[in-house]
Amino acid sequence: MNDDEEGAVVLAEALTVRSDLAKRLEQLKARLLRNAKVQKGDTPAEDPAQMLEEFERNVGELRSLIARINATNAATVIEGGLTMTQALAERDMLRLCVAAYRDLAKEATITQSRTTRSEVRFHPTVSVADTQKKVDDYSKQLRLLEVKIQKHNWNTELV
Template sequence: MKLAEALILRADYQKRVEQLKNRLVQNARVQEGDQPTEEPKVLMEELTSLLGKVKQLIQKINRTNIETSFDNNETLADALINRDIIGQERKFYSNMLEEATMRHDRYSRSEIKYVTTINVKETQKYVDELSQKYRLLDVKIQELNWRTDLME
């Protein structure tokens, strides 16, 4: 199995875990005299089994990310961390730009006037650079995910 396939499977497992948790909550309590739609004990066993599969799959994915070389200096795990940090920084500056460029209409001269304290043009250019770095890094990571076999 390729690493990319394992990541897709992990996402599927996680969706199934959420669905099982919701089904369990719905069937954990019923009106006196009624029967649950599904047997909670069966759902709990299925959830426990599925969580075991999720654990094993995540361990294999993590092992693969740590052992797979991304470039001459970094592992795939390092590249994933870099991508996440770039994404967080991009999100922060995008949010700051949104706040800085928000228009506050004043109805009279006595209302408080707000002014932007950052260079919007430079900050937007930086956000665009971060977005491009993120996309390029993400493409390389995705490409490597499809070429890399999942380690046992």
């Protein structure tokens, strides 16, 4: 990714390149492992030395790109003094809350049908309605924040 030739690079493009590089490194790793050993007298299907060179080149490119993305996120203010880095941390916490409350609501929902009087009866220890409301509230906050993040990803030039 060379911004001198292509003009300014926006954050969203850099994030896509980062994802592609990470996938490429995983693929190279898998290919390297498949060619790490051969039966004596055989040759590997691919040259591990060439793949290692490509791997190291990609690692260097990814390292540089991640540093630029992080610097951009730290310097980008998306609203009311909130930096992109802080917004991303908030997004992670909202995702955690949505998942936890969703799982709690699911677990507290009683779906057993009793066929005899001697069967164990379960009762929820939390209000499923209140818990589901929390899921809805956190989900809405998450959606709104993700829209802001995406908007800034496409409007922010990479440092």
